[in-house]
Amino acid sequence: MKPSLIVHGGAWDIPNEAVRACNEGCRNALGAGWSILASGGSALEAVEAAVIALEDDPVFDAGFGSHLNADGKVECDAIVMDGATLRAGAAAGLQRLKNPIRLARKILEECPHMMLAGEGAERFANASSLVLCKPEELVSEAEWEAFRRCSKDEHAAIHHRGHEQGTVGAVALDREGRLFAATSTGGTCCKLPGRVGDSPLIGCGCYADSQAGGVSCTGYGEAIMKVVMAKTAVDFLRRDSSNEEEKRAVAQQAVQNAVQLLAERGRGTGGLILLDRSGTPAFAFNTPRMAYGFVNPDGSFVTAV
Numbered sequence: 001m002k003p004s005l006i007v008h009g010g011a012w013d014i015p016n017e018a019v020r021a022c023n024e025g026c027r028n029a030l031g032a033g034w035s036i037l038a039s040g041g042s043a044l045e046a047v048e049a050a051v052i053a054l055e056d057d058p059v060f061d062a063g064f065g066s067h068l069n070a071d072g073k074v075e076c077d078a079i080v081m082d083g084a085t086l087r088a089g090a091a092a093g094l095q096r097l098k099n100p101i102r103l104a105r106k107i108l109e110e111c112p113h114m115m116l117a118g119e120g121a122e123r124f125a126n127a128s129s130l131v132l133c134k135p136e137e138l139v140s141e142a143e144w145e146a147f148r149r150c151s152k153d154e155h156a157a158i159h160h161r162g163h164e165q166g167t168v169g170a171v172a173l174d175r176e177g178r179l180f181a182a183t184s185t186g187g188t189c190c191k192l193p194g195r196v197g198d199s200p201l202i203g204c205g206c207y208a209d210s211q212a213g214g215v216s217c218t219g220y221g222e223a224i225m226k227v228v229m230a231k232t233a234v235d236f237l238r239r240d241s242s243n244e245e246e247k248r249a250v251a252q253q254a255v256q257n258a259v260q261l262l263a264e265r266g267r268g269t270g271g272l273i274l275l276d277r278s279g280t281p282a283f284a285f286n287t288p289r290m291a292y293g294f295v296n297p298d299g300s301f302v303t304a305v
Contacts, residue, residue, distance in 0.1 A: 002297065003037035004173045004279030005030060007050050009060045009291030010166035011218045011271030019289075019305045021059040026293035026303045029053040033172060034295050043172035044105065047080060047182040051101040054168035055184055058140040060291075061166030063099055065140040066186020068147040069193050074138040076186050077200035078104040083179030083208035083277075090200040091125075093118040096132040101184045103130055104200075115200065138186075150190055167199055169206065169216025173279040181206050181214035181230075188221070197221025203231035212237040213251070213277050219262070219270015219287065226266040233258035237276050247280045255284035262286070 007029045009022050033050035037043070055063025066074045078100035079090035089108025092115065094100050106128045107116055116124050126132055167185035183206040185199040198221040199205035205221070207230035208214035215230040224230075236254035241247040255274050262268055263286050271285025273292055281294040293303035 001173070001175055001177045002279060003175055004275050004281060004295065005033045005037055005046060005050065005170065006273045006275055006281045006283070006294040007033065007054065007170045007292065008216060008218055008271070008273045008283070009054055009168050011269070011285040011287040011290035012166060013287060014289040014291060014305055018059060022291035022305045023303045025054060025057040025059050026291055027301055028057070029170065030293045030295060030301045030303070033170060037172060037174055038299065040175055043174040043178045043180040044080070044082070046172040046174065047170040047180045048101055048105055050170035050172070051168060051182050051184050052099050055099050055101060058142065060168050061186045062168045062184040063186070064138055065143055066138055067189040067191070068139065068143055069187070069191045069195070071193050072147055073135060073193070074186055075193070076100040076138070076184070077196060078182070078184040079200040079202065079206045080104045080108055080180060080182040081202065081206050081208040081214070082108065083181070083210035083214055086209060088114050088202045088206070090115040090202065091117065091121045092196045092200045093194065094121060095135045096122055097125060097130065098133050098138065101182055104182070106130065114202070117196070146189070167205070167218040169218065169273060171208070171214040171216055171273060171275045173275055177210070179208050179210045179214050179275065179277065181208040181216050183216045198224035198229070201225065203228045205230060207231045207234050209234055210277060213275055215272050215274045217270060217272045218290070220268035223262055223266035223268020224270055227261045229258050229262055229272060232261060233272055233274055247276060247278060251276045251280045251282035255282045259284045259286050
């Protein structure tokens, strides 16, 4: 089977001055993931590598550079899901992990549970030989300055570099037909401590089923949870497609229907990326912009904002 990869860096009102950095970040993520898939590596390794690249880039709201909550602290969430088994590994409320997606994978592979939160999740990380960092190591200077402005003035999106959502994610299919999806986020700016959005919730911010496809979502978490958007989009794929043109049409219709449902029933904004079970990519969003990228069948990269 031909491998496939798609990534995103969040759907939001991305300002012009951030477009280049978002494009470069998505391209770096594609490079990290595709180098694994092209050499015969697994989809799990590919989505982890792609998301790590995005978590390490402070232009995105995940890992280093995540939004600060109302107490001025970072709380990160992440998930990875196996389309073959429908098993997921998820973590929420992390304050001492530079790459939350690494812990999500550890939970997927080594934990009897599918989700851990807060201090318990970090204890599991430590027991699993993941290195914990100081909470301040996750805070970028740009985000700290935005928080200081919000502390002195009424909370406004403009203080947070013009965005409210910058969640990251990836979906990959490897040569063996293994399908994995992953999502990672720092949540919303000035959120209440302990708030968990859609990103680490199976079926909401992420879903993968090898019989249909895989999805990673981004946007207003409370609205995405209302319509269980990732699972809903995957369910829109559950019909047979006889040729490549029809597969592309079905995949694109699935993401468009999911975003329409988000707007009409969830009354929210956001976007999603998708691979169907054969690796056909699709994406949609109802925000001004979304950062995304995918690999063409010839191995070339496409990125856009």
